[in-house]
Amino acid sequence: MDLSAQGLTLRYGQKTVIDGVSLDVPSGEFVVIVGPNAGGKSTLLRGLARVMRPAAGVVRLGGDDIATLDAREVARRLAILPQMQQFDVDLVVEELVWRGRTPHHRPFRPATQADLAAVERAIEHARIEGLRERPLRSLSGGERQRAWLALALAQEPRVLLLDEPTTFLDLRHQVEVMEVLARLNQGGLTVIAVLHDLALASRYAQRIIAIADGKIALDGAPSEVLTPDALSRVFGLDMVALSDPRTGRPLPFPA
Amino acid sequence: MWTLALLGALVVVGMLSIIMGAIMLGLPDAIRGLIHDNGEFERLVVWDLRLPRFLDAVLVGAALGVSGALLQAVTRNPLADPTILGVSAAAGLALAVGLVLFPGIDREWLAVITILGGLVGAGVLLSMAWQGAISSIRLTLAGIAISAFFGAAIVGLLASSTTFLELSLGFLAGGLYGSDWRDAQIVAPIVIPAVAIAIALTPRLNALALGDELAAGLGVLTDRTRLIALILVGALTGAAVSVAGLVSFVGLVSPHVSRSLVGEDQRYLLPTSALTGALLVATADLVARLVIRPSELPMGILTAAVGAPFLLYLVRFRR
Numbered sequence: 001m002d003l004s005a006q007g008l009t010l011r012y013g014q015k016t017v018i019d020g021v022s023l024d025v026p027s028g029e030f031v032v033i034v035g036p037n038a039g040g041k042s043t044l045l046r047g048l049a050r051v052m053r054p055a056a057g058v059v060r061l062g063g064d065d066i067a068t069l070d071a072r073e074v075a076r077r078l079a080i081l082p083q084m085q086q087f088d089v090d091l092v093v094e095e096l097v098w099r100g101r102t103p104h105h106r107p108f109r110p111a112t113q114a115d116l117a118a119v120e121r122a123i124e125h126a127r128i129e130g131l132r133e134r135p136l137r138s139l140s141g142g143e144r145q146r147a148w149l150a151l152a153l154a155q156e157p158r159v160l161l162l163d164e165p166t167t168f169l170d171l172r173h174q175v176e177v178m179e180v181l182a183r184l185n186q187g188g189l190t191v192i193a194v195l196h197d198l199a200l201a202s203r204y205a206q207r208i209i210a211i212a213d214g215k216i217a218l219d220g221a222p223s224e225v226l227t228p229d230a231l232s233r234v235f236g237l238d239m240v241a242l243s244d245p246r247t248g249r250p251l252p253f254p255a
Numbered sequence: 256m257w258t259l260a261l262l263g264a265l266v267v268v269g270m271l272s273i274i275m276g277a278i279m280l281g282l283p284d285a286i287r288g289l290i291h292d293n294g295e296f297e298r299l300v301v302w303d304l305r306l307p308r309f310l311d312a313v314l315v316g317a318a319l320g321v322s323g324a325l326l327q328a329v330t331r332n333p334l335a336d337p338t339i340l341g342v343s344a345a346a347g348l349a350l351a352v353g354l355v356l357f358p359g360i361d362r363e364w365l366a367v368i369t370i371l372g373g374l375v376g377a378g379v380l381l382s383m384a385w386q387g388a389i390s391s392i393r394l395t396l397a398g399i400a401i402s403a404f405f406g407a408a409i410v411g412l413l414a415s416s417t418t419f420l421e422l423s424l425g426f427l428a429g430g431l432y433g434s435d436w437r438d439a440q441i442v443a444p445i446v447i448p449a450v451a452i453a454i455a456l457t458p459r460l461n462a463l464a465l466g467d468e469l470a471a472g473l474g475v476l477t478d479r480t481r482l483i484a485l486i487l488v489g490a491l492t493g494a495a496v497s498v499a500g501l502v503s504f505v506g507l508v509s510p511h512v513s514r515s516l517v518g519e520d521q522r523y524l525l526p527t528s529a530l531t532g533a534l535l536v537a538t539a540d541l542v543a544r545l546v547i548r549p550s551e552l553p554m555g556i557l558t559a560a561v562g563a564p565f566l567l568y569l570v571r572f573r574r
Contacts (some may be wrong), residue, residue, distance in 0.1 A: 049471075049472055050471075051468055051471040051472055070474075071471075071474040071475070071476055072474035074474060075472060075473050075474030076474070079471075079472060080468075080472035081469075081472075082468040082469055082472070089464060089465060089519075091519055091521050094521065095519075096465075099461055099462060099465060099473070100473070102458055102459075102461070102473040102474065102475065103464045103473055103474035105458050107454075107456075107458065108454075108455065142358065151465075152468075152472075155473070187295075223257070223437040
């Protein structure tokens with residue numbers, strides 16, 4: 001499902017964090033958002049997910065203005081996974097995943113076969129079959145992140161927004177999470193992820209958007225965006241780039 | 256399963272409540288009193304005194320248990336409870352104002368005033384907890400402050416009135432002395448729908464437990480959910496206070512006991528808290544009537560006697 005924004009402006013009180021951003025993400029694209037801290041990346045995701053109301057502008061999801069859609073309807077089409085969960089929730093993994101069915105539930109109505117099927121698919125896709133009965137607090141960082149990912153997948157979204165899904169994970173777990181996302185994307189899911197790691201971004205993204213000072217600074221294929229010149233401007237840091245010997249994709253790093 | 260056990264226990268306590276009291280009825284007498292319709296003494300005791308009093312206990316306990324469960328869910332704070340956070344005291348102050356300023360006021364109006372007081376208390380709390388989970392320490396401190404403020408106002412009001420002693424014992428300590436059908440008729444139309452709405456709210460409370468941002472992503476309107484929950488807390492606590500005065504700790508203990516029985520899922524936790532609260536208050540009232548028979552203790556003393564050690568246990572041994 002496609003997601004687009006026109007003139008999206010997001011404010012906390014008087015402070016404008018996202019300033020008139022327009023973008024268009026076609027169905028099935030894998031977009032990575034990069035940029036300096038406090039540039040507005042997380043806020044942009046919140047605005048796109050209807051978690052935060054825009055001060056101006058429109059977000060369209062599958063052609064419909066999300067401000068006019070019911071919150072639950074938005075949640076059936078789009079899932080957002082905020083930054084690494086700090087809440088110490090006292091649940092086992094399977095219970096957590098079931099909560100992803102919230103937007104599909106009606107009060108006093110028992111769970112359906114469709115709910116069960118969605119939960120099972122989510123568990124399978126996130127590769128947490130062996131963890132069903134484990135308490136969340138007993139999981140390692142990578143396992144926990146995949147459990148939260150399964151919660152979002154149980155919503156059966158067609159667009160998935162993720163805020164730094166790989167932060168705090170070691171290299172192997174980072175790659176595991178990104179591989180899960182890549183597979184889901186091949187299955188048709190539109191993925192928009194905020195990442196700090198430019199090498200991961202380069203490897204998995206079809207398109208990279210750099211956000212700085214509340215505006216889109218760069219937007220394009222990894223080979224166009226991840227150039228030392230462009231990145232130097234965005235991050236205010238001298239950058240150089242090698243190229244991945246296998247894929248030819250750019251591998252930027254600070255000079 | 257646990258639900259059935261609790262229901263069974265509640266029925267047993269209900270039977271005992273009908274049989275036992277200042278005057279002990281035998282089981283046959285009690286049954287005769289329940290069924291026969293010829294104005295005899297047992298019928299009077301059972302129908303006019305003990306059965307309504309047991310029902311009042313159930314309503315008060317369920318209201319407080321659900322209030323506590325709702326507060327703990329929306330504040331994500333295991334120490335939340337209408338007494339600790341000052342909602343009970345706000346309702347109590349309204350009740351005291353009603354009693355002192357309008358002596359001889361109808362009980363219906365008194366209940367309305369008390370519920371409005373509960374809603375004001377919930378409103379104060381809402382203004383503190385609006386932005387999602389606030390830290391346990393800040394919330395508890397704010398609650399203590401609110402509670403102390405309203406509590407002082409209550410004692411001040413009662414002390415300055417001429418009917419201090421009569422009023423204050425049953426009211427400040429909490430009790431069901433003299434409560435009857437009329438009390439049940441007044442508060443049941445509040446408590447039963449409020450509990451039903453609270454149960455309908457439980458899937459959203461489950462989402463809220465995952466954090467505001469995730470809950471919003473799951474299609475839950477977090478601010479509205481919090482608002483509805485706190486309105487329910489104000490109404491339920493006000494209703495309970497209007498019948499039984501300041502009964503402490505039921506709202507704190509019931510959800511914790513229920514959590515240890517059925518876990519974190521609000522869909523089970525909240526109805527179980529209603530049952531646990533009802534069982535706790537009905538049992539406390541039964542014991543209160545028996546320990547210094549033929550006189551009776553204020554029931555709130557007993558809930559505090561159970562609740563305070565339990566709170567200490569929580570503070571000491573849980574996370």
